[in-house]
Structures are given as structure tokens and as C-alpha cells.
Amino acid sequence: MNSRRDFIQKITAATIAFPFLKQAVAANKSFNKKPYDGPVLRVAIMGLGSYGTRVAEAMRDCTKAKLVGVISGTPSKITAWQTRYNIPEKNCYNYANFDSIKDNPDIDAVYIITPNGLHHDEAIRVAKAGKHVISEKPMALNAKEGQEMVDACKAANVKLLVGYRMHFEPHTLEVIRMRKAGEFGKILFFQGLSGFTIGDPNQWRLNKKLSGGGSLMDIGIYSINGSRYMTGEDPIWVTAEETKNDPVKFKEGVDETIQFQLGFPGGSVASCLSTYSMNNLDRFFLNGTRGFAEMQPATGYGPIMGRTNKGEINQPVVTHQTVQMEEMSAIILQGKQPIVPVDGEEALKDLKIIDAIYEAAKTGKKVKLNL
Known part of the structure; x- marks a missing residue:
């Protein structure tokens, strides 16, 4: 077992039985039951590893959020994601050139799903590019770095949210x-x-x-x-x-x-x-x-x-990342206040x-x- 995500996936998979699957399907259907015609958060995912893939798959069922871009240092992953998620070439970036995302009006937010030690610098660059920041947790390596991320996002007038699913x-x-x-x-x-x-x-x-x-x-x-x-x-x-x-x-x-x-x-x-x-x-x-x-x-x-x-x-069994991205869209675009903060x-x-x-x-x- 190589990571927390492997652990979480395996330990919870063992608890799944048919009734739970039926409940999960019903919950996800009911979650998207009403037609939605409001604003949609257009997201680029940075870091195309196992959890980035999980988020991308979960976003297929979102109505308020859509995967529209990718940022990766691995060209083969970018190519594969372009095909799998219908991502246009103009919305694909690497770690050297993603600052130019500032000139792309088709991307609203970047979800940073990279190793912890990279979050700080990446988030500040995204904020300076004028895009909303979603970071995986922990947000940074320490409180000093975290404060700098908060300050940078405030200075850029963009939201900073963290993946507390x-x-x-x-x-x-x-x-x-x-x-x-x-x-x-x-x-x-x-x-x-x-x-x-x-x-x-x-x-x-x-x-x-x-x-x-x-x-x-x-x-x-x-x-x-x-x-x-x-x-x-x-x-x-x-x-x-x-x-x-x-x-x-x-x-x-x-x-x-x-x-x-x-x-x-x-x-x-x-x-x-x-x-x-x-x-x-x-x-x-x-x-x-x-x-x-x-x-x-x-x-x-x-x-x-x-x-x-x-x-x-x-309670309903839901796909956490689907619900998270729906709710984060409402927070960023509609000013919704969550029951428990994720900022x-x-x-x-x-x-x-x-x-x-x-x-x-x-x-x-x-x-x-x-x-």
C-alpha cells in the first residue's frame, strides 16, 4: 500500500455491499435531479496522478463545475487526458508555462493536486494569474507558508479553498x-x-x-x-x-x-x-x-x-469529490456559505x-x- 489514497480506497471498498451501491446511485441521481442553468465553475486540474484522476472522474457528474483544463509535467498524461475528458489544446499547460493561464478566459479556477511542498509556490502563481485557487490538504508545509498563500489570494482578489471533502x-x-x-x-x-x-x-x-x-x-x-x-x-x-x-x-x-x-x-x-x-x-x-x-x-x-x-x-452515500466540487462552485460563484468552512x-x-x-x-x- 503506497499512499493514504490507496488506504482510503481499500479500507472503504471492503465495506461496500449491494444496498450501499443502490443507495449511492440513488443519492447521486437525486443530487443532480433538478435541471441546473446557473453559473458553472470551469476548472483546470494541476497534477494528474491518482487523486487528480479521481477528482476528474467525479466531476463527470457535476452540474455546477466542469473540468476544462490540465497542468502537468508529463506530456503523455496531458495527451491522455485531452482524449478522455475532451480538453482543448489551448487549455493544456506544463509547470513552466502555466502563468500564461492569466490570458485564458475559459478557466476560472485551478485545483492543485501535487505534493504538499509544491502547493505554496503553485498557489501564489495561480493567484497572480487571477484564477481562483483550490488546494489539496494540507494547504502548505507550515503556517508561515499557509499565511503567505492566504495573503497572496487576498491581494489578487481570488478565492482560496482547500479540499476538505x-x-x-x-x-x-x-x-x-x-x-x-x-x-x-x-x-x-x-x-x-x-x-x-x-x-x-x-x-x-x-x-x-x-x-x-x-x-x-x-x-x-x-x-x-x-x-x-x-x-x-x-x-x-x-x-x-x-x-x-x-x-x-x-x-x-x-x-x-x-x-x-x-x-x-x-x-x-x-x-x-x-x-x-x-x-x-x-x-x-x-x-x-x-x-x-x-x-x-x-x-x-x-x-x-x-x-x-x-x-x-x-444518510445518502455520495461521491465525495462530486459533492465537494458542486459546493465549491457555489461558494466561489454564488457566495454560498458552507456549514463548515473550507477556505x-x-x-x-x-x-x-x-x-x-x-x-x-x-x-x-x-x-x-x-x-
Whole structure:
């Protein structure tokens, strides 16, 4: 298993049964049931790897967003995508010349799906070209880079959104609704488990320059972000401890396993695990004075499954990336406000937490947060 995306795909595929497939088909049909004649977000994807392909395939079912361009350093991929997605030659760019996208009125936004270490420079170039920026998560390698991306997009008067697909997922939103309605009472505790056994030691995810770290930057960010939308608060302190059993595979600056704890202003605490050395870890648990919510799988591509003290969570199974791109189109073109933010400021908070976790793991001290 070579990546988080392989992990997410395999662990969730094992949960799919025929009823879920029927539900997914029905959900996607109902999602696009009404004819749409509003504005369409025209998107170019930068980075034509496995996840870029997943997004492109999901966008086939979008009505508010359309794939119209590509940016890649591999000419053969560009050619293949041109044929597969009917992309005109004038909307195809490489990493050296994509600044000229500023002169292309047929592209509104660029979705950056490249290694973490490239997001910062690519996003700033896209912003300077006058196009809206959608970045995969984590948005950058650290909070300093993230702030520079936010500032660049503001200066260029373009939107900066981040690929937090779970913020639009129906089971997740149902737990958030129940929590907001007070159905769990006062929130006391959150647990987030995010991990898998990573494969190829030469991949970019184990290259600090490209990844910014290890498991925390790749899979652990799900528990970080999940702790915030599940509890409804931003943490005010963090403690952390790193465990490294394979220093050959996980070199200096590339974390293998990190356990971290978060404290929230309302008094609740979170206990989370991020790892590249254990499988079967994709679980969220939220506990309050009046009830609980458990999600497992919690962040996979689907179907997400969950239950509360009131029973199973029965929400539509959707293609996350389809819904994400539909909703992002509405945010960019129609000013829609999502239930959980997906903008650069939201992503910057996660980067500040990541910085603090690494500091806490290094120093052994509790680190205060001011988000």
C-alpha cells in the first residue's frame, strides 16, 4: 500500500455491499435531479496522478463545475487526458508555462493536486494569474507558508479553498447537526484514529522536502481537522509524543507515529493517533453528557458509516469529490456559505496545530495555541 489514497480506497471498498451501491446511485441521481442553468465553475486540474484522476472522474457528474483544463509535467498524461475528458489544446499547460493561464478566459479556477511542498509556490502563481485557487490538504508545509498563500489570494482578489471533502459528507454533517442541536449534551471527549502501513520507501510522502513531515501531514490531518468540526471548537493547547521504530524508512523529520492530545476551551479533550505503521485505523468517536457518535470509516472515500446513541446514521452515500466540487462552485460563484468552512483561513488553523504538534513532540512540553 503506497499512499493514504490507496488506504482510503481499500479500507472503504471492503465495506461496500449491494444496498450501499443502490443507495449511492440513488443519492447521486437525486443530487443532480433538478435541471441546473446557473453559473458553472470551469476548472483546470494541476497534477494528474491518482487523486487528480479521481477528482476528474467525479466531476463527470457535476452540474455546477466542469473540468476544462490540465497542468502537468508529463506530456503523455496531458495527451491522455485531452482524449478522455475532451480538453482543448489551448487549455493544456506544463509547470513552466502555466502563468500564461492569466490570458485564458475559459478557466476560472485551478485545483492543485501535487505534493504538499509544491502547493505554496503553485498557489501564489495561480493567484497572480487571477484564477481562483483550490488546494489539496494540507494547504502548505507550515503556517508561515499557509499565511503567505492566504495573503497572496487576498491581494489578487481570488478565492482560496482547500479540499476538505468531509465538510460536505452527509453522515458527517448529520453528526454536526446533532451536536449543534445539543443532542449529545456537553461535549467531553473526542478520539481520532488515522493510519495505515505505508509501502514504497522512495515515494514523495516519505520525502520531507516534498511532504513536510510524515504521517501527520498525510493522514493525521484528518484527525486534527475532525477534532475541530466534531467538537465545534478550536483547541487551545496540544501535547504530543512521537514513536519511531524504523529510522531507516522514516528518516529525520519524517514521523512514523505521533500520538497527540488537544484541549478545548469548553473543557473537552481529544486523544488522537497518526501513524504510517498500523492498518485499520479510520475511526472517530465523540462523547458527551447525553450521548455519543461513532464513525468508522470516518474519512474514507465511502461509504462513511456511523452510529450514535440513538442508532445508525442513515444518510445518502455520495461521491465525495462530486459533492465537494458542486459546493465549491457555489461558494466561489454564488457566495454560498458552507456549514463548515473550507477556505484558506480554515486550513491555516490546521497548519498552526500541526506546527504545534511537531513542537510538542520535539520538546515534550504542552504548547499553547491561539487560533
